[in-house]
Amino acid sequence: MRLEATSILPQLAVILTVVIGLCALAGWAFGVPPLRSVLPREAPVEANTAVALLLAAGALWRHQDSPRSTRPDAQLMGLAVLLLGLVTLAQHVFDVDLRIDELFFRDTTDLPGSVPGRMSPYSAVALMGIGLSLTAFNAPSLRPLVWTAAALAAFVGAVPIAGYLTNASAVLANRWLSPVAATIAFVLLGLGTIVASWAAAGRPYPRVARSSIEKKVLAAFTGALLLLFVGAGFTYRASVDFARSVEGIVRSEQLRDALANLYVVLAGAESAQAAYLVTSRQQQRDEFERLVASARTYRLAIAAHVAGDVTQAADLGELDSHVNARLALLGEVTALYDENGLPSAREAVASDEGSRAMRSILTVTARMDARGEKVLVERESTLARTRQLTLGSLLLTLAIATGIFLTLFRGISREMAARALADDALRERNREVSALNSALAERAAEVEAANRELESFSYSVSHDLRAPLRHIDGYIEMLRKEASEHLPTEPRRYLDVIADSSRRMSTLIDDLLAFSRMGRSELRVRRVDLDALVREVIQQLEMLTRDRRIEWRIGPLGIAAGDLPMLRQVFANLLGNAIKYTRPRDPAVIEVSCSGEEAGKRVFFVRDNGVGFDMTHAAKLFGIFQRLHRAEEFDGTGIGLANVRRIIARHGGRVWAEAEPERGAAFFFTLDRFDGPDSVGSTTGATT
C-alpha cells in the first residue's frame, strides 16, 4: 500500500464504504435494525445498496491500486453497480416491480411510502454515477465523464447530509432521500474516485490520447442527461407533493363545511320540528325529516374526512354520541307528538336535554373546525413551499443544463478555433517546408555548378600543369644528350635534381587528379572478397617489398560490400604506408585483420611495427597533403590517407588511427557486411 497523498482519500473511502456496507448486511442478516439505519425513524440501508457499495469499494480499490493498467474485474464491478442503480431507478420511474429489491433479505420494516427492500431513487442515481465512473475509469479520453459522474454521486450524497444538519426530521421522513450511512458512502466513493482518477491522469500513460471533441461532447451530454434525470425526478416528486397538498386542502375545506353544516341542519331540524308541533302540517314534518337525513349525511362526511386522523378521532366519537343523542331526542319528541299529542311533546321539548346536546355539538364542531383550519393552513403553506421547490428545482435543472451546454459550446468553439489555428500553423509549416525545399534545391544547383567548375578547373590543371613539366624533363634530356660529357659532376647532379623534381610534381598532379576524380566517380557497391583483394594488393606492391624482410599476418577478412577499385586503393595506400614506415625494421611486421563490429559495421585494421607517430598530430593525419614525416625520410605526396578517408566515408564508414612514436601505427576503418545476393559473384581478382 503506497502512502501517497492522492491515494489516502480513495483508500479511506474504500475502507469506510466497506465498513458501512458490511454493517448494513450484518444488520439485515442478523436482524439488528441499528446496523441498517444509523438514526432512529430513518429508512434502512437496503441490502441491494450495501452490496452495491461493497462492489464499488472493490472496484475503486483495484483502480487506485494500479491506475495505469486496465482492470477488467474493476470495470465489471463498476458495471454491476451501474446496472443495479439503473434498474432500480427504472422501477421508481415506471412504477414497476422487477423483483430485485428483496434479492438478498426480506424487508419487514414496512415503512409508509416505500416499497420493501427498494433503495431510494437518489441512492439509485448516486450508484449509477459511481458505477459509471468506475466503469469508464481506465479510458483517459472519458476522464471528464468519470469526474462528472463521480461528482454527481458525491453531490447526491452531500445534499441530504446538509439536510440532516439543518432539518433532520423533515429529511428523515422523506423516503426519496438516501439513508445517512449510504449518503456518507456516496460522498466518499465519489470524491475517492475523482481523486484516484485525477492521480491516474497525472501519471504518464503509455498512450496519451488527446480527448477528442466527440468524447468531450459525449461526456458533457451524459453529464447533462444525468443531471436532467435528477432534476426531472425532483420536479416529479415536487409535483406529486403539490397534488397531494391540493387534495388535502380540498379535504380540509370539505371537513369545515360539513362541520358548519351539521350544526346548521340540526338547528334547522329543531325549528322544523317546532313548527310541525305547532301547525301539525305535513309540510313541516317533511322538512324536519329531510334535515335529519341531511344531518346524518354530514356526520358521515365528517367521519370520512377525519378517517385516519388520530387527533380528531376522540372528538369524532364525542360528536357522534352528541349527534346521535340529539337525533334520538328529536325522534322521541316526534313519536310522542304522534302518539299522545302536543302536551306530552311540549314537555319533552321543554326539557333542556336537547339544548345541552346542541351546545355540546357546537363546542365539539368548533374544536374540530379549529383543528381542521390549522391543518388547512399547514397544507396551504406546504403547497406554497412545494410550488417554490418545484419552480426552484426546475430553474436549477435548467440552469445546470444551460451551464453544461454553454460550457460544451465554449469547449467546441474553442476546439474548432484551436483546430483552425493548427490548420493555419500546418499550412504555414508546409509553406516553410516548401520554401526550404526550394532553397535546398537552389543550394543543390549551386553545389552542382561549383562541382562542374571544380571539374573544369581540375581539367585545366591536368592539362596545363603537365606541359611545363614535360618540357622541363624533355629539355633536360636533350641537354644531357648534347652536353653531358662536357659537364662537370656537380652541374650534372643539378640536372638530375631538376628532372627528379619535375617527376615528383607530376606524381603530385596525378594523385591530386585521382583524388578529385575519386570524389566525383560513381560508387558501385558489390560483393568484395577482402582476403583475395589484400593478396592481390600485396602482389602489386612487390616492387617495394622485394629487398625487405616482412612478416605478413593476414587474418580472415571475409566478404564486405564496397566498390572494388576504391577498396583496392584503400588497401594499396594503407599497405603502402605500412611498408614505407617499417623500412627501419627488420623484420617488419604488418598485420591486416578484422577486429570486430561497431554500429553494425565490421572493423578492419592494418597494423605495423614501424616508426609510428605522435597521436597529438593524429587530427592532421587524414587531411590532404598532410605529412607527419619529412619528405627526406619517407617519400610520398601526403594524399594517400586523405584518399582512404574519402573512400571509406563514401562507403558510409569511418576511419581512425592509433599510434605511438617508434612503436608502430594501426589504421582502423569500418565497412558494411555484404547482404546482397551471392550471385553477383566474386570478381575481386579481376583488374580494371
Place this chain on the structure above:
Amino acid sequence: MKAPPRILLVEDDARDAELTLNVLAATGAPPEVIHLHDGAEALDFLYQRGAYAHLDSPPPAVMLLDLKMPRIDGMEVLRQVKNDPVLKTMPVVVLTSSREDSDLRETYALGANAYVVKPVRFQSFLEAIQSVGAFWTGLNEPPPASGSGAPG
C-alpha cells in the same frame, strides 16, 4: 626515290612542337613534318586557302592534332576534317595532355583514329612519338589519294 612520308603536326605549344620534331627527326627514316600552330592554320593548309592558297601538295600520311589550341581548337578541326568527303580518309591521331574521359569519348565519336596522351617523362614521350610516327608513316597503308597523287 620515294619522297619521305609527310606528317602534319598541329601544335600551339612551341616547346612541345620542338620536342616532337626533335624526336621524329631522331628516327632512322625521318619523315617530313609540317608544323602548324593552331586549328585555323591547319584548316587553311588542308583546304589550301589563305596563306596556303597556292600550295599544291598531296595530303599528309597522318595528322598529329593537339586539342587545346587558340582560335580554332583541335576538336573543331577534327569535326570539319571528318565531315569532309575527301579529307575524312586522312588518319588523325589526337596528341594531347588530357586523359579526361569526356575528351576521349568526344574525339572518338568525331572519328579520331587514335588518341595518345603526351607522357610527362621524356623517355616515355620519345617512345610514344616514335612509335606513332613509325606506325602511321611506315606500317600503316595510307588511303589511296584521290585526284592527283604524289608525283613519282
